[in-house]
Amino acid sequence: MGKRVIVIGGGIIGASVAWHLARRGAEVTVLSAGPGPASGATFGWINASFYLDEAHFRLRQAGMAAWHRLEAVAGQGLVDWCGCLNWEEPDPAETARRLSGLGYAIRQLPGTELRVREPRLAGLSDTALHAPEEGIVEGAEAVARLLAGSGGVVLSGVKVSALLAEKGRVSAIDTNAGRFEADHVVLAAGTETAALLAPLGIELPMLQRPGMVLRTRPVEKVLSHIIVAPGQELRQDAAGRLVASTVGKHQEDRADRIAERPDLAAEATLARIAALLPGVDLELESVTLANRPMPADERPVIGAVGPEGLTVAVMHSGVTLAAILGELVAAEVMTGADDPLLRPYRPSRLIA
Amino acid sequence: MGKRVIVIGGGIIGASVAWHLARRGAEVTVLSAGPGPASGATFGWINASFYLDEAHFRLRQAGMAAWHRLEAVAGQGLVDWCGCLNWEEPDPAETARRLSGLGYAIRQLPGTELRVREPRLAGLSDTALHAPEEGIVEGAEAVARLLAGSGGVVLSGVKVSALLAEKGRVSAIDTNAGRFEADHVVLAAGTETAALLAPLGIELPMLQRPGMVLRTRPVEKVLSHIIVAPGQELRQDAAGRLVASTVGKHQEDRADRIAERPDLAAEATLARIAALLPGVDLELESVTLANRPMPADERPVIGAVGPEGLTVAVMHSGVTLAAILGELVAAEVMTGADDPLLRPYRPSRLIA
Structure with a gap:
């Protein structure tokens, strides 16, 4: 036995x-x-672009490689390797230099290329970071x-x-x-x-780290990447739902409570998404609150x-x-x- | 507002x-x-063949009709109206007479017809009750x-x-x-x-009424109805999983605890299913315990x-x-x- x-x-x-x-x-x-x-x-994002120190980066980088090994034996399609476009970083050149120095696949993308990659997005920056090897897991x-x-x-x-x-x-x-x-x-x-x-x-x-994931009803395909715009993480799932992540304290992820009532926070999130995707008819489907397991x-x-x-x-x-x-x-x-x-x-x- | x-x-x-x-x-x-x-x-079974008194029967019968109305406006396919074959009843003739008297669609089926309807099933009875209007909801x-x-x-x-x-x-x-x-x-x-x-x-x-729902890994299509064999309720879902319901006290549904440890109860259930479906390769996928909300x-x-x-x-x-x-x-x-x-x-x- x-x-x-x-x-x-x-x-x-x-x-x-x-x-x-x-x-x-x-x-x-x-x-x-x-x-x-x-x-x-x-939210389901696989990345090593957020990390606490170099050892943590190495573990997360190993985490990304391990998903590829797992897909090879457990079946393809566990991960959508769609890549990430991020224009939230205050100093994208410095972030790209630092992550590239660690061996991470990341580069700066000019606004022209950004518009080609995500033609439906409004409010684009002149430059964004593209991390082509990041992906999404539907938990x-x-x-x-x-x-x-x-x-x-x-x-x-x-x-x-x-x-x-x-x-x-x-x-x-x-x-x-x-x-x-x-x-x-x-x-x-x-x-x-x-x-x-x-x-x-x-x-x-353990710390209290509440987060909120919002899903809209399905819409036509409007996004091809994970989007990190200032103040808003966003992606689209296979069924067409827009999936947004909202944290307790905006951009810090350090609050021990969600600042607003979740339905009101969801309204504000929908408004931010609407500004990013003009002309897309957005309806809320669900909002899920959960605490992250954070030592x-x-x-x-x-x-x-x-x-x-x-x-x-x-x-x-x-x-x-x-x-x-x-x-x-x-x-x-x-x-x-x-x-x-x-x-x-x-x-x-x-x-x- | x-x-x-x-x-x-x-x-x-x-x-x-x-x-x-x-x-x-x-x-x-x-x-x-x-x-x-x-x-x-x-388990997901819609029926009025189990009831506590005539008022309860009427409510359940109205429940079945209401699912049809709901499907008409909320979208088809909420219910799989596959019907039920039941040969657990000790006196099927009496049960058929009683339910028919209440206006329920039910009739006795000879073993020959039973074998045509469910050719993969072993251990069939000479007669079974067929309730063609019962169905399944995937909760x-x-x-x-x-x-x-x-x-x-x-x-x-x-x-x-x-x-x-x-x-x-x-x-x-x-x-x-x-x-x-x-x-x-x-x-x-x-x-x-x-x-x-x-x-x-x-x-x-409220009462304690624990129950267990077991799912096997998907197999080829082997069942066309909800099956109520002596001691075992069984159906097959759209993905091919066999879904079985097990209660705390066999055939009574009145125990306040599951008698066996759930993995052992699951083994016993798999053995009963194997006897009903010879030649089908059964592997356990999941077992879910839950209390019924029972006033x-x-x-x-x-x-x-x-x-x-x-x-x-x-x-x-x-x-x-x-x-x-x-x-x-x-x-x-x-x-x-x-x-x-x-x-x-x-x-x-x-x-x-």
Whole structure:
């Protein structure tokens, strides 16, 4: 019998970890507290152009490469590699120089080329940054595909009540649906992770980082790239919906609450989109609020914690990092590998 | 400005109520606590062949008719009217006689015809009941379509913290995302309904009725009807997945817990399906646990409760009843209509 691994969390990180564990021969059970796959509330942008330090850039860059490897084995079409056009940067030349220096595919695009690439957009800048290798993952669809492809048992509506250890080693978990024995537990429960660790005496400090994703009803194809205009991230999904991301505090992503009531924030977002896309008839379809799983120093938390056999994996951006994290966590769980990419992200830096 | 109605609950009942309210000119806001549409955990069967008394039968029968009306205006394809074959009934002749007497489309089918209709099924009975007018709703898809078509504002990830009243009338609700003023509130929050009413001093007694819906990976088309074999409800979805319903206590649907651990119950269910469909290669895709929203006397709870301007709508089976409830609740909210179909289901019978 293979190693019995329970993955707690049915979002994009849990799904990718489960997929990679299954490929390595583990007997995987994924427990999701909600009624189905999570990660439906993400804007879905895969990039390494936003990062906190060089190690974080390298991890995100590895994350982009890992999505290509995952697509090659799990099926094409998980990612829409549409590239990004960004004219929000205050100093695009400096940003392009810095990212190019790190080996990132990015260049400045003159306004003329910008207009050719996105003829429907108004309010364009004279220059924009083009990151041709960035892409979009539809979170809920990717989760469903990875979980279905994992070959593991996926149980939704199962809430964990306790992680049990015997002689310093994880032995089982208790849930609302009975006790599950396990050789290893991977905790990838996003914003719920800290609450699940607390009864073990492990205090994982997390930040409140609410975000909002707005979707319009489908319209004709009006966008070909991820758009980062001043104050507005925007893309179009395969069905034609415009998808916009709004954060608590505009352009900072650091607020602990959404400043406005979400329906009012959505109205303001629709007005910004209307200014970018004149002549497009915009109607709101849905608005989803969610907290990002953001550890206290804004960096991923990945690795062993507490009793032997317990691994935690919680981070923002889950979408950019899911594929590489799946590879690395599965390797650690199954072989004890210790990848240098993960060293800056060990739980010990935050846990007393 | 139209009447501002807030619908709390993003499941099939909330979605249908919102859709019908919007058609009547209300300004509708739907608040859903989860990250997206609910009702993904239902088997999805529309029928009136199971009922508690004649009034309940009439309501369910009206529920079936209302789905046809809803499809005519909201778009075809919401329901797969595939009909049901049932050979679980201990006395099919008596059941057929009783349901026919109520005006229900049902007849006994000889084994020969059964084998023609479902050639892949093994273990068939000599006789089965055929209810040609029953159908299937894919819960999550129907919710998404109705919400998108409602024209209302749909906010997910919004948790209600308090229902506020002024001078005996609903005035607003508080949420994790701010305060929303309202002329009327419809509480369609399923199993969460009682907890939302409690702070108003309203105690709505509910039962625990856990159920499990299992989905296999897609297989070739092997079923054309909803199947009710002894001990197993089964259907096939449009993608080819076999979808099975399992309840806490086999054949009774009355247990307050699932007897087995869900992965073991799923194994047993797969074994039963394998016996029904020899030669079909079955692999588990997902298992979803959920509690049915079941009031203490097993009947729907629909109507005004507490302060003026508050309407509650909680019931099992939400799928069968969603379309008719949407019509009737929207009419009550907008015109004060009092439909005789709803009289047996007023909250007052359960609330002291």
